[in-house]
Amino acid sequence: DELESLLALLPPRIQAALHAHPRRLQLLEVVLDLGRRPIARFSDGDFVLSEELLTYEDIGRALENMGDIGGDNRAGINRTLHRISVIRNRAGAVVGLTCRVGRAIRGSAELCRDLLASGRSVLLMGRPGVGKTTAIREISRILSDEYGRRVVIVDTSNEIGGDGDVPHPGIGSARRMQVPNPDDQHLVLIEAVENHTPQVVIVDEIGTELEAAAARTISQRGVQMIATAHGHTLENLLKNPCLNDLIGGVCSVTLGDDEARRRRVQKSVLEREGPPTFTAAVEMNEVGEWRVHLDVGVAVDTLLAGYA
Numbered sequence: 001d002e003l004e005s006l007l008a009l010l011p012p013r014i015q016a017a018l019h020a021h022p023r024r025l026q027l028l029e030v031v032l033d034l035g036r037r038p039i040a041r042f043s044d045g046d047f048v049l050s051e052e053l054l055t056y057e058d059i060g061r062a063l064e065n066m067g068d069i070g071g072d073n074r075a076g077i078n079r080t081l082h083r084i085s086v087i088r089n090r091a092g093a094v095v096g097l098t099c100r101v102g103r104a105i106r107g108s109a110e111l112c113r114d115l116l117a118s119g120r121s122v123l124l125m126g127r128p129g130v131g132k133t134t135a136i137r138e139i140s141r142i143l144s145d146e147y148g149r150r151v152v153i154v155d156t157s158n159e160i161g162g163d164g165d166v167p168h169p170g171i172g173s174a175r176r177m178q179v180p181n182p183d184d185q186h187l188v189l190i191e192a193v194e195n196h197t198p199q200v201v202i203v204d205e206i207g208t209e210l211e212a213a214a215a216r217t218i219s220q221r222g223v224q225m226i227a228t229a230h231g232h233t234l235e236n237l238l239k240n241p242c243l244n245d246l247i248g249g250v251c252s253v254t255l256g257d258d259e260a261r262r263r264r265v266q267k268s269v270l271e272r273e274g275p276p277t278f279t280a281a282v283e284m285n286e287v288g289e290w291r292v293h294l295d296v297g298v299a300v301d302t303l304l305a306g307y308a
Contacts, residue, residue: 003027006082006099009062014038017049028129030099033087034059043287062097067163069094072156072182076163081137081170083159102133102159104170109138111290115280116143121225123246123277123296125232126284132228133159133204135284139226141172143200149224152177152198156185160204174202186214193218200224209242216245216277225278233283234299247281248300249273270304272297 003024007015010030018024018040029041030049034056038049066084069075075084081102086094108131115122116139124132137160144151151174155161161176162168175196179188185203189211192201201218203211206229219225229246231237238244251273260267276296283291293299 002080002082002103003101005077005080006030006101009065009077009084009099010038011054011058011061013052014049014058021047027101029101031097032059032062032099033096059094059097062099063094070157070182074157074159076158078164079162079166079168081159081162081168083157102162104137104141104168105134106138109135109142111288112139112280112282112292113142115282115292115294116226117147119224120280121219121278122227123281124226124228124284125234125237125281126228127232130284131287132284136160136202136204136226136228137170140174140202141170143172143202143224143226144174145172149199150197151175151200151202152192152196154179154185154188154192154201154203156182156188156204160202186210189214189218193221193223198223200226202226204228205230206243206246209245212243212245212277219277227278234281234293234296235303238300238303245273246277247296248276250304272300272304276300 007018023042026042027040028043031039032054035053037051038054040047040049066077067075069086073086076082081104083100083102085098087096089095112122124135126132140151140153143149153160153171153174153176155176156179158178161171167176177188177192179185189203192198201223206212206215206227215225215227229237229243231240237247244250250270253269253271255267255269279296281293281296285291
């Protein structure tokens, strides 16, 4: 039923092509670009839906049926998990759409259930489309419904809890705070802790230094943090100066002659600056294939020792 809500945005010829497609239930995205052929994206490649090129009327039809476009050029469909991202021309007019299918999938977070039960803060990483948002949506449901914890979701683009004022049932009984301006996500994170006494705070896409600092503040207050971050692996995150504070930060240390000789390294080395905000990290390599770092501090120290 929710997939039909997304398909209803599309021009009739594209709807018909998708309804006739045998793999429509595995659909990931529909891409609509002005003057080009519409494309359906699946996990193993793209499929051209029509040889007829898209017009302004086709784009306009989709815009009429979706929610308001936010400052991050994203919109949704009320009471669903779908996300529509827009591409604009220099005058600000919409000339392209990426319609991503959102799904609440039971069991998508089973690989880290033991970490959730332990109360540890967990950071999820992975390339776009690997299922990070789907996983933290299921984590919200598990922690709120099955473990009875007070969960607050900071939902910047309404991707976790869906569009509209009433959150999607896929997040269980977790509460959801919407973010009016994407640049204010760090302020809403702090507000969540100060005003709503959560035991768990969940956020998608930590991407700035201010958001990393807010996450550290929350973790230091004894609140369990579950988040995703821009980065494919722990090593990628370590090289990101804005976000490496999430895993302890990096600083340059000059060793004395005796210590450098004892370690058999050069005198200037990189070391972890402090305790990591997230004590466990998950690298989502593929759907169903995760690499779990049970001790982020040890993993970071090992990586930095390799650089030396």
